[in-house]
Amino acid sequence: MRKFSFILTLVCVLAGALSAAPPSFTLGWSVYVGWDPYAYMYKSGLLKKWGDKYGVDIKVRRFDYAPSLDAFVAKNIDACAMTNMEALDMPAAAGVDTTSIIVGDYSNGNDAVLVRHNLTLAQIPGKRVLLVEKTVSQYLFERAMAINNLSGELKRVKYVNTSDSDLAGAFLGDPSQQVAVTWKPLVSQILRGKGITKIFDSSKIPGEILDLMVVRTEVLNRPDGSGQRFAKAVTGAWYELTSQMSKPGAEGDKVLSAIAEVSEDTLSSYKEQLATTHLFYTASSALEMTKSEQLKKTMELVRQFCFTHGLLGDKTASSDDVAIRFPDGSTEGKKDRVRLRFDASYMQMAAGGKL
Amino acid sequence: MSVLQIHAQPSRATVWTLSWLLFAAGLLSYFWVSRGRHMDNPDDRVMPTIRQMAQGFSDAALKPAEDDEVAADASRQSLAAKIGHSMLWKDTLATGRRFIISMALLLPAVLLGVHMGMFPYVGSFFLRFVLFFDKIVALSLLPILFIAFGIDEMAKIMLILIGVGPTIILDAFNLTRGVPKEQIVKGFTLGAGDFAVTYRIVLKQISPRVLNSIRLNLKAVMIFLFSGEMIASQDGLAYRIALLRRHMGMDTIIPYVLWVALLLFLIDYGMRVLNRKLHPWFQEA
Numbered sequence A: 001m002r003k004f005s006f007i008l009t010l011v012c013v014l015a016g017a018l019s020a021a022p023p024s025f026t027l028g029w030s031v032y033v034g035w036d037p038y039a040y041m042y043k044s045g046l047l048k049k050w051g052d053k054y055g056v057d058i059k060v061r062r063f064d065y066a067p068s069l070d071a072f073v074a075k076n077i078d079a080c081a082m083t084n085m086e087a088l089d090m091p092a093a094a095g096v097d098t099t100s101i102i103v104g105d106y107s108n109g110n111d112a113v114l115v116r117h118n119l120t121l122a123q124i125p126g127k128r129v130l131l132v133e134k135t136v137s138q139y140l141f142e143r144a145m146a147i148n149n150l151s152g153e154l155k156r157v158k159y160v161n162t163s164d165s166d167l168a169g170a171f172l173g174d175p176s177q178q179v180a181v182t183w184k185p186l187v188s189q190i191l192r193g194k195g196i197t198k199i200f201d202s203s204k205i206p207g208e209i210l211d212l213m214v215v216r217t218e219v220l221n222r223p224d225g226s227g228q229r230f231a232k233a234v235t236g237a238w239y240e241l242t243s244q245m246s247k248p249g250a251e252g253d254k255v256l257s258a259i260a261e262v263s264e265d266t267l268s269s270y271k272e273q274l275a276t277t278h279l280f281y282t283a284s285s286a287l288e289m290t291k292s293e294q295l296k297k298t299m300e301l302v303r304q305f306c307f308t309h310g311l312l313g314d315k316t317a318s319s320d321d322v323a324i325r326f327p328d329g330s331t332e333g334k335k336d337r338v339r340l341r342f343d344a345s346y347m348q349m350a351a352g353g354k355l
Numbered sequence B: 001m002s003v004l005q006i007h008a009q010p011s012r013a014t015v016w017t018l019s020w021l022l023f024a025a026g027l028l029s030y031f032w033v034s035r036g037r038h039m040d041n042p043d044d045r046v047m048p049t050i051r052q053m054a055q056g057f058s059d060a061a062l063k064p065a066e067d068d069e070v071a072a073d074a075s076r077q078s079l080a081a082k083i084g085h086s087m088l089w090k091d092t093l094a095t096g097r098r099f100i101i102s103m104a105l106l107l108p109a110v111l112l113g114v115h116m117g118m119f120p121y122v123g124s125f126f127l128r129f130v131l132f133f134d135k136i137v138a139l140s141l142l143p144i145l146f147i148a149f150g151i152d153e154m155a156k157i158m159l160i161l162i163g164v165g166p167t168i169i170l171d172a173f174n175l176t177r178g179v180p181k182e183q184i185v186k187g188f189t190l191g192a193g194d195f196a197v198t199y200r201i202v203l204k205q206i207s208p209r210v211l212n213s214i215r216l217n218l219k220a221v222m223i224f225l226f227s228g229e230m231i232a233s234q235d236g237l238a239y240r241i242a243l244l245r246r247h248m249g250m251d252t253i254i255p256y257v258l259w260v261a262l263l264l265f266l267i268d269y270g271m272r273v274l275n276r277k278l279h280p281w282f283q284e285a
Helices: A002-020 A036-043 A046-054 A065-073 A084-092 A136-147 A151-156 A164-173 A186-191 A226-245 A249-262 A267-275 A283-291 A293-308 A345-351 B012-040 B050-062 B079-084 B087-118 B120-134 B138-149 B153-177 B181-189 B194-216 B218-231 B237-245 B250-278
Strands: A024-029 A057-062 A079-083 A098-107 A111-116 A128-131 A158-162 A179-183 A196-201 A210-216 A277-279 A323-325 A338-342
Touching: A024 A036, A024 A065, A024 A226, A036 A046, A036 A057, A036 A226, A036 A249, A046 A057, A046 A226, A057 A226, A065 A079, A065 A084, A079 A084, A084 A098, A084 A136, A084 A210, A084 A293, A084 A338, A098 A226, A098 A283, A098 A345, A111 A136, A111 A186, A128 A136, A128 A164, A136 A151, A136 A179, A136 A196, A136 A293, A158 A164, A158 B237, A164 A179, A164 A186, A164 B138, A179 A186, A186 A196, A186 A267, A210 A226, A226 A249, A226 A345, A249 A267, A267 A277, A283 A293, A283 A345, B050 B079, B050 B087, B050 B250, B079 B087, B087 B120, B087 B153, B087 B194, B087 B218, B087 B237, B087 B250, B120 B153, B138 B153, B138 B218, B153 B194, B153 B218, B181 B194, B194 B218, B194 B250, B218 B237, B218 B250, B237 B250
Parallel strands: A024 A057, A024 A079, A098 A338, A128 A158, A128 A179, A323 A338
Antiparallel strands: A079 A210, A098 A210, A098 A277, A111 A179, A111 A196
């Protein structure tokens, strides 16, 4: 009998300990200039500080980009860093209702079209283009052609689907290849090769390739409110870090080199990547972008690109079946099929100092 | 009960049932989980239902490929023509071509192995290098392969040859060494020359075993071929799988993987039949 009561007490104590443990969340990131800060945020304890404030436990895990998307779609992680295009064509199109809580930055030259022999865009049709097909790279390339009134020629372009881990080696090693489209740091690596020039980059389509922090909407809407507290903690930590990053001189450099370190990069290389990234250092600047009409125009372009390239799935009959909702309540697509939401409220709280 | 004993004698029906049991369990648990996921999220793409996969496969096999020129009047074409213009057929052809070329290029590897085993000078020239090369993980040298062979067909075929070639060479070499010395001596005393001994006594004798070793390396060939297609290509079965992964097209990927498995099984079976036809005298020890 005494044994029994002992076990009973033990069970009670354990249950008590478990229920007292704060709800736990996992955030996934992959190496990219605009996402490396998340890793530093975790490593430096900044995220723990904010997590404690809101009573949540937050873990951060590194992935390769594609597996991080897979993990998010499979609901193995609660939040993930991804671009606006992938947020639409991976989780949203797979029926996982997704909410963007932070618009972190946009690519302002990180993605580029690189050529040998000073080719022009007009000379590319008929030639082969190395890129990771159906990604932001192809989007960038087709936008470049569209801007230069060459859309009609796109049919004659021969895409060679090339894995990003081998793209630099393949393009540099095989001089018969004339065109490649990719992103930094691969771009910087390839440009060091002889006779290679950059003819188009994402700074010519500013604000179209956005890097977001997205959370599953069902997590955000948990009845106990823990999901919202998680979002608040992440947002609070993010803007505290970006304000540290933007400090001039040695103080800012110290933070930047620590961030570079977590992704095994150097300060100078990280700064070079930051120079072609439009990072929203303040919550109010990010807020302005999220609430702008420009975001709607961008998402319209992106969703039509995704639809015409079959990225929303072969069974999706119309681009309206994967609808997007903006902070002002307007939607692109069917109102009852909203799958991707831009939520400005957390950035709003950060801007108003209410976190 | 003698069920778990060595002497147990299950009836034919029992053997048949038992052999399918794991298949049934796998399928059942897949569809159980898949059904649960679809109840939770009707747009789930990670674990497609059987109907979605059937649809995905028929689309792949019957609808014209995206980039096909004659896509316009697809509805009036015959079944054969439809298959001929389909994504699946084009991918299978592209991968099959690379596969056949690399298999054909493995034959010289067999001859090299036999010569290494028979002629001491050839052996001492090649053996150490092939032994070394056999242990190189070819996939990690990709950037150098790109410089040497570009990124086109040549590179994919070379990747297979570098990966599987040394194994085949060494296997042929060892089999050659295993032929009893007495037979070779006997061949010479009966008046055969060097090449007659090499080709008509040794090669003839080891060929069923060599064919077997190539058959056992089929999977390695396929793995190297798939890696090559995933690194950089414009067509092929693995190219399609890599692309479909971009938007979680598991409803087509799973049938594709099963299709590849079926093809491999048929090639394996074909090679076994061929081996029996060519060498009816051969009994595996």
